[in-house]
Amino acid sequence: MQGTEGYGVRWMRYLGVGSDGTLLQKRKAYEILRDELKFRPTLEQQHHPLSEADDNPWNQFYADDHLVREINTDLDRLYPQGQETYFQERKDYMDMLRNVLFVWCKQHPTLAYRQGMHDLVAVILYACVNPSHKLDENDDRVEFLEHDTYILFERIMVWMKPLYAIQTISPAPTPDDVPLPTADGSDADLFGPPPPRVLSPEDRPLFRSSNGPDTDLCATPAQQSALQLLCHVVQYELLAKHDPQLACHLQNVQVLPETYCLRWLRLLLAREFPLDQTLRVWDAMFAVESESTSPSSSLELLPYVCVAMLVYFSTTLRECDNTGCLQLLMRPASTPLPAHAIIDSALLMYNPMKESNHEDMDVVCFVEGSLGIVLTNAKAPYDFRLAVKELSGQALQSGKVHVGDLIESINGVKMYKISTDEIKKHIALLPRPLYVSFLHVDDSIPADSDDPVAAVASSSATTPFLLPDDTPLPPFLDGEQCYAHMETSMHQPVFHAPSGSCASHFVAGRLFLTNYRCLFQGFVSGTLWEIPVLSIACIVSDAAPIDINPLSLESTATSSGRRHSHSHLHHRGDPQYTVVLQCKDTQKVKFAFRDGQEFARMHKCLSVLAFPASLTDAFCFHYRPHILPSDVVMPFDIRADYQRVGLLHPAGGPSRFRCIDHAYLLCESYPRYLMVPSGMSDIKLQVAASFRSSQRLPVACWQHPTNHAVIARSSQPLVGLKSARCAEDEQLVQLLCGGHATSGEVFPSGFRYVIMDARGQLAAAGNKAMGKGTESTANYRGAKLAHMNMENIHAIRNSFQSLTAAFDPLDTDQNSSFFQKIDSSGWLKHVRLVLKASWELAEYVHSGVSVLTHCSDGWDRTAQMVSLAELMLDPFYRTLEGFQVLIEKEWCSFGHQFGLRSGHARSDVSNEQRSPIFLLWLDCVHQALRQFETEFEFAPTLLLFLADHVYSCKYGNFMFDCEKSRVDCFEKYPATNVWGDIESMRDTFVNPLFSPQRTVLAPSTVWKNIVLWREYFARFDPTFVPPVECIQYYS
Structure with a gap:
């Protein structure tokens, strides 16, 4: 051959085609094969086209007609990006493409022709026609263009055949027949293959095991095609290794890799780049194959190019929902990608050690344990880069990292324009080993870089420091x-x-x-x-100055023999x-x-x-426990509990109630799905919601299994001083609470349903002056109004503070006894009031009377009463699984303000909105559990676990103030679910005395039976004899 080497020639060399001097033989072989297979009517004139003779060549012509038409159909639609008319204007090129495809399909009848093969052949022909210079008429490549195209296509299809193969999948097994994949404890399992299909609320349990992202695919890994498996490798394995936050986001918005990656892989990205740029991409992939020391069954760089494309769009994708992600990933050809940048990124991810060849760079491989680097923002001219401020551990031991070095890349992904918080989240999600590239520069750290806040940007994944004298590290x-x-x-x-x-x-x-x-x-x-x-x-x-007691003047020795003297630490x-x-x-x-x-x-x-400035810095967004597949729980679906208690009937069945979807538009602090009367239109519901504080309209949340009495909840009505009315609200309450009784039926008590106001009558009247208040029985016909006299959040907070002060071991107050302090705190009075009100609610419902309950806004005292009454009435909620459902439904979904009441990330300790409302309810559950210890599947240790972690922010369940806020945040920043850890520690929380006998529990509210929860309040007080065991589950 003559002239400078072009793409076609180079690819033949890369792929080992004709390198042994057999190129001419292969060209001749193709020519003979083509002439044998190609039908030429001029040579077959002696045979009649309609003759049925066995040796009639027209028979083969008709047999091949379907294949030829398939090929022609696709070739007629061949308009490659950047060269749209290149092939259509050249009949000779189109004939070459048609011949190559026809001959190859005839040679491989099992696979035959598959849509997309024409794109591959077109790229190859274009590469052979367009080397780095123009072909002249004497160049033998003009004569053998078709031959060389076939030879290269045949070699490439050795890799591509599995991606075009059609796999027959046996009928999908039922969900119960599909075995869960076995976890080996590796990090890769975090983004494993999809599980069986997601069941509808009508046929799935409330919490179900899962081992991957929700998909509609029901094929097990063994049934999936090679193409499908490679798609999963791209998104669930490689992307998770290089951009775990994007991988999590795509999983959360349910973007399946098959929806976009099938085309990328099957066409070797031929439609993702302009044709000239596609040559560069293929050239890089083939070059990697030529450098490989062992033959591979696939193009090794191909999945990394796909990942590089995802990373290129990472910032935009993480801001999109499912539709937005798919529109970007399946974008039109008019938005080309920068091929050179994608190739460089893919090569670096494929081999992160590549940057070590640069004279000013070093790459360090970090294994489990300490990275030992603290980062700070670099100064000009290295703006928007992070520099190493301190180092120890593996970084120090490597000898390749120096103070002032810039972070260049992690696992081959460039770390430009990234904050310390972002890199911290990024590293926390990455599996080990971890490849970090450092660029050696001078004078990158600002002179005022001694701010302790810079240490918070530490990029260590576990422990960034080496301790002196072999001091053991905490786990x-x-x-x-x-x-x-x-x-x-x-x-x-x-x-x-x-x-x-x-x-x-x-x-x-x-x-x-x-x-x-x-x-x-x-x-x-x-x-x-x-x-x-x-x-x-x-x-x-x-x-x-501190006056140190002589008891502190003792000395202790470490394992290395170094002595730490307290008297040395604290000289008077x-x-x-x-x-x-x-x-x-x-x-x-x-x-x-x-x-x-x-x-x-x-x-x-x-x-x-x-x-922290943002709650996204909370640990729940970084904590990634290793949980067995059997312990992973499905996201809570409130519709399953609606169906279990009979509020939501199967599709098509008659029902008093209907389920509203997307109810956030009606009330942002309510769950997405609400149960409302079937006889209320959406317009009327909107009017009724406007008559309730914070739009929290009356809705049903539980139904008695035999008498069909309902527990409904809401916020206070907006009656005001003028005693305003709302016909729609009155109708809604009537249908909710009076609908189960026969028309006109009046109960022996003289009322048909009860409106239970958690507040006292005086407090309700005070709210009336602010435009709110309570219902009038004159307007809500058949209703009885009952006030429960429960205190507000401020009284609960003050009682809690007084009670905890009584357990200060250094308290020297001799003016009152310990029991006087307990009594004067008022905490046990609040416990008794909640128990008493909840039992009264449960008793009404159990006798067949529906109850609407509310307080002021319906998310504090209402949650306490409703959930405790349901616990008394429904044995399911007294199981470990049912207790999870109860908390998720009545507390998390119905909008208890965990963030506000717990003071998450707030330094203003005097904030008036803090109050231990959930803790008070747990204390009430503790009272019931103590009185009926055989009726609960869970032990008191579970209550301690929840009491601590409602503040810890280790789990996402107790973050923010409503379900909508959590859903919006978790779409971008996935958080750990508390029930997964509880399930993995099940033996710790199961009550060994569990032997249920009762359906309804009626706890005693006599003062002598209301006892102090010592296991919680006294666990940190060493003055109790015998001491109360200090049980914590923080680690």
């Missing part, structure tokens, strides 16, 4: 990152039983600050204390810096520092962690 959770640690001493009360007094005792150790916990580890005794950073209510610092008269942490779980802990800089660093770093 960190998956996704937990240590941002700072320092030597300190922790105040620990020591109880002297004979005298009944507590002495001040300081224990030396090390304090660790992570993105989840504040953890103290003694130099001798190991881990002594921990608290989630978001469970810290306030941080109080003081630089006054030395200026001491103290930090007191007041925690939401009733703990109060004091730390002492001698070094002012360490004190300042600790205080500032802990303030950033405990009170």
Whole structure:
């Protein structure tokens, strides 16, 4: 051949075609084969076209007609991007394409022709026609264009045949017949193959095991085609390794890889780039194959190019819903991709060590454990880049990382224009090993880069620091990152039983600050204390000297022999810096520092962690526990419980109620699905909602299985001082609560249903002055109005604070006894009132009387009453699974304001909206469990677990103030589900005495039977004898 090497010639060399001197033989073989297979009517004139003779060549012509028409149909639609008319204007080129496809299909009759093959052949012919210079008439490539195209096509189809194969799938098994995949504990299982189809609410359980993204595919991995499996590799494995946040987002918005990746893979991206750029992409893929030391059964770079395309669109995709993602991924050809950038990105992801060849770069492979790097924003001219500020651990030991180096890429993905928070989230989701590329530059760190906040940008995945003297590391959770640690001493009360007094005792150790916990580890005794950073209510610092008790003047030795003397740490008269942490779980802990800089660093770093600017920094968005497939729970679907209790009938069945979808438009703080009377139109429902505070209209949430009495909930009506009325609201309440009775029926009590106002009569009247209030029985015919006299959130908060103060071991108040403090706090009075009101509600419903209950806004006292009454009435809610359903439905879905009441990420401890409403309800459940200990499948330990984690933000279930806010956030930032961990710890939370006998529980509300929840309130008080076991489930 003559001239400079073009794409076609280079591909033959890359793919080993004709390199052994057999190219001419292969060309001749193709020519003979084509002449044998191609029908030429001029040579067959001696045979009549309609003759049925066996040797009539026209028979084969007719047999091939369907294949030829298929090929021609696709060739007529061949308009490659950037060269739309290139082939259509050249009949000779079209004939070449037709011949190549026809001969190959005849040679491979099992596969034959499949749509898309014409795109591959067109790219090959274009590559052979268009080398880097124009072909002249004497170049032998003009004569053998068709031959070379066939030879290359045949070689490429060795890889592509499995992607065009049609696989016959046996009938889909039923959901119960599909075995769950077995997890091997690897990180790749996080994005494994799709599970069986998602069942409708009518035929699926409330919480079901799952091992992958929801899809409508019911084929198991063994039944999936090679093309389908490769699509899954692209999105569920490779993308999860290189851009886990995008992989999570695509999974959350239910974008299936088959919807966009089938075309990418099957056509070798021929329709994703302009034709000239496609040559560059193929050239890169074939070059990788030529460099491979062992033959592969597929194009190794191809899936990485697909991932590079996804990463290119990552920022835009993560802001789109399902429709937006698909429109972008299946975009029209008028929006071309930058091929050179995609190729470079794919090559780097394929081999992250490639950048180590650069003289100013080094690539470090990080395994499990510490990365040991702290990052800060680099200064000009390296704006929008992150620089290494400190290093230790693996980074230090590698010898390749230096202070001032810029982060270039992670697992081959460039880290440009990324914040410290974003890179922290990115690394937390990545599996190990991790390949990080560092660019060596000078003078990249700003002079004022000593801000402790920069440490919060640490990119270590678990523990970024090496501790001196072989101090043992505390066990960190998956996704937990240590941002700072320092030597300190922790105040620990020591109880002297004979005298009944507590002495001040300081224990030396090390304090660790992570993105989840504040953890103290003694130099001798190991881990002594921990608290989630978001469970810290306030941080109080003081630089006054500390008077150390002689009990603290002891010395302890570490494993390395180094002695830590408390007297050395706390010389009397030395200026001491103290930090007191007041925690939401009733703990109060004091730390002492001698070094002012360490004190300042600790205080500032802990303030950033405990009170972050955004709740997306909460640990639930980083925590990725390893859970067995059998322990993974399906997202809660409230419709399943509606159906279980008889509110939602199967499709087509008669029902008093109908289910509203997308009810967020009606009321943002309600669940998406609401049960309303069938006789109420949507217009009337909107009017009724406008008559209720916060649009929280009356809706049904539970129905008695035999008498069909209903529990309904709402917020207060907007009656005001003028006693306003709303006919639609009155009709809605009548249909909800009076609809199960015979028309005109009046119960022996003289009323048909009850409106139960959780407030006292005086409080309801006070709300009336603000344009709200309560119902009038004159307007709601057949109703009885009952006031339950339950206190508001402010009284509950004050009682809680008074009660917890009684358990301060250093309290020296001698003016009142311990029992007086308990009684004066009023906490047990609130417990009794909630129990009493809930039983009254349950008793009405059990006797056949429907009840509408509300407080002011319907998300605090209403949730307490409704959920506790349902617990008394329905044995299902007393099982472990049912208790999960009850909390998800009545608390999470119906809009209890967990974020506001818990003060998530808020430093204003005096905020008037904080109140332990959910904790009070758990205390009520504890009272019922204590009185009926054989009727509950779950043990009191589950209540402690939930009481702690409602503040910890370790799980997404208790984040934000309503279901809609969680759904909107979790679409972009997936969060861990609390019920998965509970299921994996099932043995811990199962009650061994469970032996149910009763349907309805009627707990006693006599004062002598309302007892203090010692396991919660007294667990941190060492003065109890015998001591109350301190049970925590933070780690």
